[in-house]
Amino acid sequence: MNNAIERTPELKTRLPAVGTTIFTVMSGLAAEKNAVNLGQGFPDFECDPRLVGAVTEAMTLGLNQYPPMAGVAVLREAISAKIFKLHGRKYAAASEITVTAGATQAIITAILAVVHPGDEVIVLEPCYDSYVPNIELAGGVAVRVPLTPGTFRPDFHKISAAITANTRAILINSPHNPSATIWSEADMLQLQEILAPTDILLISDEVYEHMVFDADKGQIHQSAVRFPGLAARAFIVSSFGKTYHVTGWKVGYVAAPAAMTSEFRKVHQFNVFTVNTPVQYGLSSYMADERPYLDLPAFYQRKRDLFREGLAKTRFKLLPSEGSYFQCVDISDVSDLNESDFCKWLTSEIGVAAIPLSAFYGDGFDQRVVRFCFAKKDETLNAALERLAKL
């Protein structure tokens, strides 16, 4: 008889500050209360059946074994051609583009590739929740610089002041989750000027690149690719999940100069090694048609406008939504609760889930603003608006 005592050894956590996130809490509450879930950022509608067909065809053709480590060549070439067409910079498919398991893996891989223990990395808060834990896993120190409360514009005085001899990298994100703001050409030029005399690398999270609204007012996505002084030091990160309504497929990519890509791939190789083959082939043939991503701003702008029109009838104060699929509102005329309690109340009592902006700050900074996601069927948005009309 085996008398061994079953005992899991005590663990010393690598990430003591990480617990259950508000996203999990809100989604659980939304399900329990049967609320309309405008909290988590993913579409509740199907992707283009042609894309599913393209992936199915790749599987049927037997493209089911390991692809090359950096991604299948045809997909890297399609990505390179797209970036050149949109932004005018040529990335070599062989040495400067890597296909990743979504943007999340791209970002942690870039950080692990370049951040050494003790290095500082500037993050602009509020920010996507993986950035800071990623930096900490690399042994780096996250230096949190706030975007200007209220407008969420970058404060270049504060960014400059945060730079030290130990700064290894800065992470930016436009269009921005959660604030739905976009960086202007002037913003990018200013960042370029600040970084020019330094060896600071840029990680530019551009997962919402194809969701920039109000083209009639001259708004475009100011990718870091367009600014040679930035592109030469940048990991450009994007996500097919966002662009093609397939967040669950977890495929994205990184474009970066060859020397940076070489370091990136050293980590990528021993991290995921590579990304699933048929989805890569499917994406590459689907990308031959540029309409799906060129039509995306109009597709989401219509949803944004529908949602904003409904919200305008409530006592929420609407913040601008320039890009991404988010809409933020100021709750101060609706409730005295803090953001987090308000979101719980809104989910339980009104039946609509939202996310507090405080979840995107290390210190839980509360400015009475919450985020809704409008990447939903019109009927879902209308159902939410009907409930919110009570406010």
Ligand SMILES: Cc1ncc(COP(=O)(O)O)c(C=O)c1O
């Ligand atoms: C700003 C930002 N970066 C990265 C990601 C992750 O993208 P992926 O699903 O491709 O890993 C998200 C997803 O919500 C995001 O909002």
